[in-house]
Amino acid sequence: MNNRTVKVAMIGVGAISGIYLENIAKVFKEVELIGVCDLIPERAQKGVAYMQEQKDNGVNVTVPRIYDDMYEAFNDPEVEVILNLTRPYEHYDVTKAALLHGKHVYSEKPLAVDMEEGTELVKIAQEKELLLGGAPDTFMGAGIQTCRKLIDDGMIGDIVGANCEMICHGHESWHPDPEFYYKRGGGPMMDMGPYYVTALVQLLGEAKSVVGMTKKSFPQRLITSQPHNGEIIDVDVDTHLTGSIEFTSGAIAQICTTFDVHYTGQARFEVYGTRGTLVVPDPNTFGGPILLLRPEDTAAAPKTDPGLMAKDIPEFYKGYKSMPLLFDYCENSRALGLADMCKALSTGRGFRANYQQQLHVLEILTSFSKSSAEGKRVDLTTNYERTAPMCYSPMHGILEA
Ligand SMILES: NC(=O)c1ccc[n+]([C@@H]2O[C@H](COP(=O)([O-])OP(=O)(O)OC[C@H]3O[C@@H](n4cnc5c(N)ncnc54)[C@H](O)[C@@H]3O)[C@@H](O)[C@H]2O)c1
Secondary structure, eight states, X not given: OTTOOEEEEEEOOSTTHHHHHHXXXXXXXXXXXXXXXXXXXXXXXXXXHHHHHHHHTTOOOOOOEEOSSHHHHHTOTTOOEEEEOSOHHHHHHHHHHHHHTTOEEEEOSOSOXXXXXXXXXXXXXXXXXOOEEESOOGGGSHHHHHHHHHHHTTTTOSEEEEEEEEEOOOSTTTOSSGGGGGSTTOSHHHHTHHHHHHHHHHHHOOEEEEEEEEEOSOSEEEOOSSSSTTOEEEOOSOOEEEEEEEETTSOEEEEEEESSOOOSSOEEEEEEETTEEEEOOOTTSSSOOEEEEOGGGGGGSOOOOTTTOGGGHXXXXXXXXXXXXXXXXXXXXXXXXXXXXXXXXXXXXXXXXXXXXXXXXXXXXXXXXXXXXXXXXXXXXXXXXXXXXXXXXXXXXXXXX
């Protein structure tokens, strides 16, 4: 019973579906993809072709069927979980309809585009006693889990605060359909913020208020990727968001997410404690590196500004100690959260990437623009309790019962 497979149907077979297909085929053997569906039939066919190729290569995998539309999947009595990989502004409609058809749902991030939608989805799931969860699941990887353990073990003392920066110039240079990044539910805080804010609440616990200053620097964006090269996107959302999050513990994190800045490096995430500083890996990945600086090591660190010269950056981290990863899943393990939810379904235990966490994160994400527009601090209404840390499980791809 504990190791039974859970039957899943995928709605949306776009850019991110590839890594889900790969990990469902090769890593998470208790997740069985029995059907796929996309508004663009060729994309669903491509997904099926990938799974067929795996099967032909000897991988023990089910080749999914194609549903003509999402309702066909929702009405398939064999399907237990709907995997919602549509665009952010479509999450609410797809998730709501799936829940109303009695299906459990795991959705890509964010849960929904605003609190009204998110709260309604949670209410439906609760009323119908269905599981609802979703990305990001990177916090379940070796990197953030190790950071959480180091903090919980007191390696940097009491937490003073954190600093997170996600700096890039948007996704229109590489994503084949980048328009959604600049429409309702898009922008860097809704797109990349979930990785940072989810990691923050995993490391620092419940948040209680948010202050934000946000803006959009470019009213239009030029697509330079194929196949829409040369097309213009009108920007409807804030694309440069900065602010602070106050945690119930008293810690204060500052965060900046932007699609407006030319930069290399993109991710910066540091947690400051009374007895040291932890450099946290890019929370959009599952692995390391993790660096720890303790007061006794600071003498070895030169006083260089990493912004000045790229060649000085390795020098800047002199004195920091590299921490070993203490958990499994350091490679791209997207679908780990789905596998954990499927395990919960077959065992009755809780799961980590759940709606309580997603809703708290959504409230934080949406509070930056709200605070900026209203010119005042936003007190959060949702409560949050950290989900269980990852447990040792002897077989990679099979989560603990
Ligand atoms: N692209 C990435 O690198 C990436 C990374 C992490 C997370 N995500 C998240 O994954 C989600 C999807 O992003 P993407 O980049 O794959 O987008 P995408 O536009 O490439 O794919 C979305 C797909 O969903 C399909 N779709 C929409 N509504 C549908 C419906 N009702 N029925 C069937 N198909 C439907 C679309 O036709 C499209 O093919 C987003 O929430 C995004 O935030 C994307």
